[in-house]
Amino acid sequence: xxxxxxxxVNGKSVSREVEPRTLLVEFLREELGLTGTHVGCDTSQCxxxxxxxxxxxxxxxxxxxxxxxxxxxxxxxxxxxxxEDLHPMQAAFRDNxxxxxxxxxxxxxxxxxxxxxxxxxxxxxxxxxxxxGNICRCTGYHNIVKAVLDAAGRMRGQxxxxx
Amino acid sequence: xxxxxxxxxxxxxxxxxxxxxxxxxxDDINRPHQTYAAFVRSPHxxxxxxxxxxxxxxxxxxxxxxxxxxxxxxxxxxxxxxxxxIHSRDGEPMKVGExxxxxxxxxxxxxxxxxxxxxxxxxxxxxxxxxVEVDYDVRPACIATATATANGQPQVHxxxxxxxxxxxxxxxxxxxxxxxxxxxxVTKIDIVNNRLIPNAMEPRAAIGEYDFGxxxxxxxxxxQNPHVARLVLTAFVGIGAEHNMRVIAPDVGGGFGxxxxxxxxxxxxxxxxxxxSRPVKWTGDRSESFMADTHGRDHVTTAELALDADxxxxxxxxxxxxxxxxxxxxxxxxxxxxxxxxxxxxxxxLPAIYVNLEAVYTHTAPVDAYRGAGRPETAYIVExxxxxxxxxxxxxxxxxxxxxxxxPDQFPYQTPVALTYDSxxxxxxxxxxxxxxxxxxxPQRRAESEAKGKLRGIGLSCYIEACGIAPSAVIGxxxxxxxxxxxxxxxxxxxxxxxxxxxxxxxxxGHETTFAQIISSHLGIPADHVEIVHGDTEKTPMxxxxxxxxxxxxxGSAIVKAAEKIVAKGxxxxxxxxxxxxxxxxxxxxxxxxxxTDRSTTIQEVAFAAYVPHNxxxxxxxxxxxxxxxxxGNFTYxxxxxxxxxxxxxxxxVVEIVNFTAVDDFGTVVNPMIVExxxxxxxxxxxxxxxxxxxxxxxxxxxxxxxxxxxxxxxxQDFPGFKVATTETPCPHNPLGVxxxxxxxxxxxxxxxxxAITDAIGTDMQMPATPxxxxxxxxxxxxxxxxx
Ligand code: FES
Ligand code: FES
Numbered sequence: 001x002x003x004x005x006x007x008x009v010n011g012k013s014v015s016r017e018v019e020p021r022t023l024l025v026e027f028l029r030e031e032l033g034l035t036g037t038h039v040g041c042d043t044s045q046c047x048x049x050x051x052x053x054x055x056x057x058x059x060x061x062x063x064x065x066x067x068x069x070x071x072x073x074x075x076x077x078x079x080x081x082x083x084e085d086l087h088p089m090q091a092a093f094r095d096n097x098x099x100x101x102x103x104x105x106x107x108x109x110x111x112x113x114x115x116x117x118x119x120x121x122x123x124x125x126x127x128x129x130x131x132x133g134n135i136c137r138c139t140g141y142h143n144i145v146k147a148v149l150d151a152a153g154r155m156r157g158q159x160x161x162x163x
Numbered sequence: 164x165x166x167x168x169x170x171x172x173x174x175x176x177x178x179x180x181x182x183x184x185x186x187x188x189x190d191d192i193n194r195p196h197q198t199y200a201a202f203v204r205s206p207h208x209x210x211x212x213x214x215x216x217x218x219x220x221x222x223x224x225x226x227x228x229x230x231x232x233x234x235x236x237x238x239x240x241x242x243x244x245x246x247x248x249i250h251s252r253d254g255e256p257m258k259v260g261e262x263x264x265x266x267x268x269x270x271x272x273x274x275x276x277x278x279x280x281x282x283x284x285x286x287x288x289x290x291x292x293x294x295v296e297v298d299y300d301v302r303p304a305c306i307a308t309a310t311a312t313a314n315g316q317p318q319v320h321x322x323x324x325x326x327x328x329x330x331x332x333x334x335x336x337x338x339x340x341x342x343x344x345x346x347x348x349v350t351k352i353d354i355v356n357n358r359l360i361p362n363a364m365e366p367r368a369a370i371g372e373y374d375f376g377x378x379x380x381x382x383x384x385x386x387q388n389p390h391v392a393r394l395v396l397t398a399f400v401g402i403g404a405e406h407n408m409r410v411i412a413p414d415v416g417g418g419f420g421x422x423x424x425x426x427x428x429x430x431x432x433x434x435x436x437x438x439x440s441r442p443v444k445w446t447g448d449r450s451e452s453f454m455a456d457t458h459g460r461d462h463v464t465t466a467e468l469a470l471d472a473d474x475x476x477x478x479x480x481x482x483x484x485x486x487x488x489x490x491x492x493x494x495x496x497x498x499x500x501x502x503x504x505x506x507x508x509x510x511x512x513l514p515a516i517y518v519n520l521e522a523v524y525t526h527t528a529p530v531d532a533y534r535g536a537g538r539p540e541t542a543y544i545v546e547x548x549x550x551x552x553x554x555x556x557x558x559x560x561x562x563x564x565x566x567x568x569x570x571p572d573q574f575p576y577q578t579p580v581a582l583t584y585d586s587x588x589x590x591x592x593x594x595x596x597x598x599x600x601x602x603x604x605x606p607q608r609r610a611e612s613e614a615k616g617k618l619r620g621i622g623l624s625c626y627i628e629a630c631g632i633a634p635s636a637v638i639g640x641x642x643x644x645x646x647x648x649x650x651x652x653x654x655x656x657x658x659x660x661x662x663x664x665x666x667x668x669x670x671x672x673g674h675e676t677t678f679a680q681i682i683s684s685h686l687g688i689p690a691d692h693v694e695i696v697h698g699d700t701e702k703t704p705m706x707x708x709x710x711x712x713x714x715x716x717x718x719g720s721a722i723v724k725a726a727e728k729i730v731a732k733g734x735x736x737x738x739x740x741x742x743x744x745x746x747x748x749x750x751x752x753x754x755x756x757x758x759x760t761d762r763s764t765t766i767q768e769v770a771f772a773a774y775v776p777h778n779x780x781x782x783x784x785x786x787x788x789x790x791x792x793x794x795x796g797n798f799t800y801x802x803x804x805x806x807x808x809x810x811x812x813x814x815x816x817v818v819e820i821v822n823f824t825a826v827d828d829f830g831t832v833v834n835p836m837i838v839e840x841x842x843x844x845x846x847x848x849x850x851x852x853x854x855x856x857x858x859x860x861x862x863x864x865x866x867x868x869x870x871x872x873x874x875x876x877x878x879x880q881d882f883p884g885f886k887v888a889t890t891e892t893p894c895p896h897n898p899l900g901v902x903x904x905x906x907x908x909x910x911x912x913x914x915x916x917x918x919a920i921t922d923a924i925g926t927d928m929q930m931p932a933t934p935x936x937x938x939x940x941x942x943x944x945x946x947x948x949x950x951x
Contacts (some may be wrong), residue, residue, distance in 0.1 A: 021286070029191075035190075036183070038416075040449065041448075041870070041871055041932070045870055046364065046449075046871065046874070071389075076184035087815065094174050094179070094182060097346070097837065097839075098180055099414065100672070100844060101364070101417040102177075102178075102180075102181025102416065103363075103364040114202065115439070124884070125880075128878075128880040129877070129879075129880050134879075135364065135419050135878065137364045137419070137876075138364075138417055138671045138841060138844045138881075139844050140843035140845075140847030140882065141877075141879040142882070142885050
């Protein structure tokens, strides 16, 4: 018994027949081969799976593919407007060494981009609080926070020099 | 110095693929015709297996095979192994209980692998695993570390009476006892080093693939040490042979020690792939990680420090029970012994030391290396007891440490516990950390906190560790099953760019960048023109992998040795091209020059000549590719001072870290940005241990902290920004002068945090200092406060 889902992923329309229990993250990874969205837990805690659904950050392990029917999904692979470029958030993560093993990184970036949609000029404390749902085991968050603040500056058009 | 060479904070070459979602972790790989494995795991900590009924599972949709320990035995597959043979103080070898790939007739921890279902889809495999009926004979379990050796405790392995795997000692007992007899003051503390679950963010995963055409095995796996995995799986477990097994550890999402051990799951995927004639994939979910990844720490210790009237340390006596869980994992025996007992001199002149450690089996997951591996346990004891001693003597904590430091002119320094420290300047590190943390003005800040009704404390930790493991002959004499050298191969392409093949493995450390920086400095090739190849036994020379902060000190040194061979051969080619004598050729910044002239040729031109040898020395082989193996002459000894300052709300017990300063001496620093990142991450894990993380089993051995709902992981808002700096005393015995930085934070932070918290609350307590426990400690200290 399959259900059919049609949605827009990274600007392209896709339609698939899937088992009703298929999670959005499984759909992205297994059906579409978009393996940049990761699975780090089974209790919706780690945030490795964060994507945007209709412009809002969502844990893709917490949503069924069927629930995403008719939506627009943006994953890390589609964040930069074209494959040669980096989104300012991606560039800021690189320039501030905001990633080590890289496993939490796509979820962190997608979550942080959504923060800046809500708050273009967050304080350090606001960044730390927003990232409550994203666990990183490698970086101690120090450089992630720095990267998000740097990206906020870049996106407001005032590049902040990485110290 | 090239602007992308040693010392430059260049951004990381590996970052791009991770930033754009194009990393390749094991679970991102899918093989044609692949099948999926799901494990049946024991819900009991200790039980006999009366029988396993697989019939319902076998007839479930999509199921290809249901396999148990009996099938493994029928195929002659052996047990998993521990890599280091420790001897007890009576000379007896450690007692090794069975470490079966799938349980034989007994399960020994919750999560123990009992059977595996292989099916067409993951959902079918999981559904069918639920249908496997295991008839368990549930038995009482032995769980608690401190009482595991008591008479009457349930036995974990028949081979190990009283659950004692070994009873190990190090140091001079008689001399230490004598030091205590002459002591002016003795400080004694009881310490629990809480059990942790490593929680690399990428869960473990594996794909096993047997090719009936070539009769070769391929294993994709989340490993820190693919060559060691190949060695263990072939030579010990009995799957294939080294020459027909390829192990690929692609991008790996963190390890922290939990991806050193060779586990049942990857073994089963390989073996089952031959049975079903198709690739078999398994990806752990987080619940499986909690249950069945190796855990860390779990020591219960009593320590005593003997002091003279001037506050000088005379002797240290330590007794520890170390929980090794149900099985001796790959590093399970060396972690609480030679990676632990050998560091008890800390940064101090401590003339007499005696350590006695009993390693105990319990019905819990195996305990193995976790970031720092044995050294955090030591630093926690040394730095907690130093702090308590200073307080008991009424001395300033910093002054007490300064008075006992090994002085810069005392190196090389032989400790009473086997190691020879090679270099360091501990007073300089302390001074820098005190200045950066505004230690002198702490009393004012404390007064301000008190005025607000808050408690404030400051804590120091002056740790040392031994990294760059390890001189092979030394560890061989101590029971290691392997040597711990490292390998490198440098291949110039005809167009002048470079491939470096290393036996080390990067799972976040940034080798693709730092190793390229070594090439830039030593061969003058821009880091952008260098590609680092690692993590594939078929591509890279045999290597021992990455753990123990060893990759730069040992693997990086191997690269330098190979680079020296490149320069030696390049000099011959350049002499020919420049029509000069070899003795007159100098190599610098990527160019070979005839000394005293402006005649020169670049290393790229030399490489081209080596591959297009039209005009070439007659007696020289073409090509420009050199290999080296590097076996270190000693360990390296990173050291540092970390200072933590906390403010505590006495009404809630909530601890806020208001300042965290780290000053570390890692020797020469190749990439300061990456080193700082390593320190940040280590501190976060150390603070996690001190304030949040705790693995809890109940008395029956059920894992209470089996998910992120119950096991508290540090989050971004748990920390302030960290202040970090380095001092440099180069390591004198490796060609880079480097010491290693990967574990420092996890070693240094727990005692710094706990010294700060106990300073603030004025009473001792054990980790983790959760709000509830801090509040309870305050209530226990001053019952009157509760009534207020
Ligand atoms: S996978 Fe952990 S929150 Fe989605
Ligand atoms: S970079 Fe490894 S988990 Fe965040």
